[in-house]
Amino acid sequence: MEMVAKKAPKQYNHVLRHLFQYVKGYWRDTILTWIFVLIESVCEVLVVFFMQYLIDGVHNEDVNIIYIYSGVIAGTAICAAVFGIFAGIFAASSSAGFGKNLREAMFVQIQKYSFKNIDKFSTSSIVTRTTTDVTNVQNAFMQIIRAVIRAPFMMVFALIMCFVTEPKLAWIFLVIIPVCLIGLFLLAIKVHPIFVKVFETYDQLNQTVQENVDGIRVVKSFDQEEEQKANFHGVSLFIYKSFVRAEKIMAFNGPLLNLAVYAAILCIAYFGSELIVSSKSVDLSVGGMSTLITYVMVIMMSLMLVSMVFVMIMVGRNSAERIVEVLVEQPDIVSPQNPIKTIANGQIDFNHVFFAYNGDKYVLKDIDYHFKPGTTIGVLGSTGAGKTTLISLIARLYDPSKGSVEVGGVDVKKYDLVSLRDSVAVVLQKNTLFTGTIKDNLLWGNASASDEEIAKACDIAQVTPFLKDLPDGLLTKLDEGGTNVSGGQKQRICIARALLKNPKVLILDDSTSACDTHTDALIRQGLSTERKDVTKFVIAQRVLSVKDCDVILVMNEGVVVASGTSDELLKSCSVYKELYQSQLGGGDFDARN
Structure with a gap:
């Protein structure tokens, strides 16, 4: 389930005002839809009105009247059909454009999010909001822009024609219509909270699917298929039961309207018959x-349309509010006004840095270290020590809660975000490769990189050795997520991609963990000789990966408990000494002392 995000405005009209700006570019189609629906509605009501003269003509055996009104009715019906077709075409165009604008706006907004913003929504929730919720709102928009004109205008115009036809019986409609509207409104109010729960559960359903697809190997390895099926069945069953509950409530809709229709017809038949007999067809004719009676059906159809609009609004409302939550979520980290766009060098300064994800529980506490350009810094510590959080502050993926982080002698908050992140390359342990060739993925680092630059980066990252074993080399196509290469090969491709950025700061976050020790050593050797001026942060679980660094930070629970070279730490830090001896053996240490 998603975490609590910043809430959209609770007033639905505020939500609508926010969403309607995304109709931009399609207002012409929307307005034309309204015009054509209005004309279509008028024509349909007039067909019924002209029908009385045709019926009276048949009753009076007046052939001229029959011919005239048959032609008028046929022409009016054809006009209604033509304008109805045009209304449908322009409604489809308008709603599709609205949906396109909405999806693009959400995607662009999500791209602006910092990690802190992303943390407020689960991945499955964002997927649901940009797909299912947008589709719901798009469909609701297409129905509403037609029904919002058609239903009230047909109802009002039919009511007017009832007064024109016989004002003495029009009071029947003034009683029936409010009763039906109140009933429909009460049903909609009852259904609304059910739909709220359903769309929250959709997030959980998508999360279950996503986790099982991403972790299918783990699921099968631990023989958890039946457990996962049961979990999915539980969520799916809840959605099913919720929809059944909603449909049970909405099932009263049809009988309510049918009851109103029958009551209106009986009243018209009773009072109309009396009026015909008493006035000898002067006040009211058979036609x-x-x-x-036909207007009863027209008005009730309009009410049925209103009930459909209510349902669409209920479904669309929940989706609209969830969409607006994403759109109004302001990026936590943005470029300042008049930002600095040039990073002088890779000097890194942590000035009494504290950081907390939520509340006052700091995961980094008083980090105060300074590193010259070209320094290689190793960061060692157990899971949860704060290693990844620390390096995330350099690329300004998060901002510190207290203190400041400087790159090139300047506070990172003063830099243009794009310029800063172009100069700071981060390679994570779990990296992502995209569908395409290996070369396509490498060019993410630098789209204009030459073949020589690509070859050099591949040499340093030890990509070249396994490329020789691939028939198509750099042009080898990668499956989704790079599943057709090994974990170590994937990490090496990602390191090469980062090197193509020509960064001033390179951060390797346990990014050689899937490589063997020999390959790891070759990568470290290549970086030290070919990227001397680049400041390098090496986060690792293996002492071997950091022991040759210029300085090593040993972290525990957000605090740097010791720092220095490997030799210095072996003498002064018991934690480092224990790790060293357990991983590399105590003989090496004893021999040197």
Whole structure:
């Protein structure tokens, strides 16, 4: 389930105002839809009105009236059909454009998010909001822009024509319509909270699917298929039961309207018959009474349309609010006004840095270290020590809660974000490769990189050795997520991609963990000889990966408990000494002392 995100405005009209700005570029189609629906509605009501003269013509055996009104009715019906077709075409165009604008706006907004913003939403929730929720709102928009004009205008115009036909019987409609509207409103209010729960559960459903697809190997390895099926069945069953509950409530909709139709027809038949007999068809003719009965059906169809609009609004409302939550979430980290766009060098300064993800529980505490350009810094510590959080502050993926982080002697908050992140390359332990060739993925680092630059980066990252074993070399196509290469090969490709950025700061976050020790050593050797001016942070679980660094930071629970070279730490830090001896053996240490 998603974490609590910043709430969109609770007033639904505020949500609508926010969303309607994304109709931009398609207002012409929307307005034309309204015009065509209005004309279509008028034509349909007029068909019923003209029908009374045709019926009276048949009753009076007036051939001229029959011919005239048959032609008028046919022409009016054709006009209604033509304008209805145009209304459908322009409604589809408008809603599709609205959906496109909305998806693009959400995607662009998500790209601006910092990690702190992303932490407020689960991945599955963001996927649901940009797909299912947008589709719901798009469909609701297409239905509403037609129904919001058609239903009230047909109802009002039909009511007017009832007064024109026979004002003495029009009071029947003034009683029936409010009763039906109140009933429909009460049903909609009852259904609304059910839909809220359903869309929250959709996030959980998507999360279950995503986790199982991403971790299918783990699921199968631990023989958890039945457990996962049961979990999915539970979530799916809840959605099913919720929809059944909603449908049970909405099932009253049809009988309510049918009851109103029958009541109106009975009243018109009873009072209309009396009026025809008493006035000898002067006040009301047979055709007039037939027209009034038909208007009952027209008005009830309009009410049915109103009920459909209510349902669409209920479904669309929940989705709209969830979409607006994403759109109004302001990026936590943005470039300042008049930002600095040039990073002088890779000097790194942590000035009494504290950091907390939520609340006052700091995961980094008083980090105060300074590193010259070209320094190689190793960061060692157990899981949860704060290693990844520390290096995330350099690329300004997060901002410190207290203190400051400087790159090139300047506070990172003063830099243009794009310029800063172009100069700071981060290679994570779990990296992502995209569908395409190996070369396509490498060019993410530098789209204009030459073949020589690509070859050099591949040599340093030890990509070249395994490229020789691939028939297509750099042009080898990668499956989704790079599943057709090994974990170590994937990490090496990602290191080469980072090197193509020509960064001033290179951060390797346990990014050689899947490589063998020999390959790890070759990568470290290549970086030290070919990227001397680059400041390098090496986060690792293996002492071997950091023992040759210029300085090593040993972290525990957000605090740097010791720092120095490997030799210095072996003498002064018991934690480092224990790790060293357990991983590399005590003989080496004893021999040197």
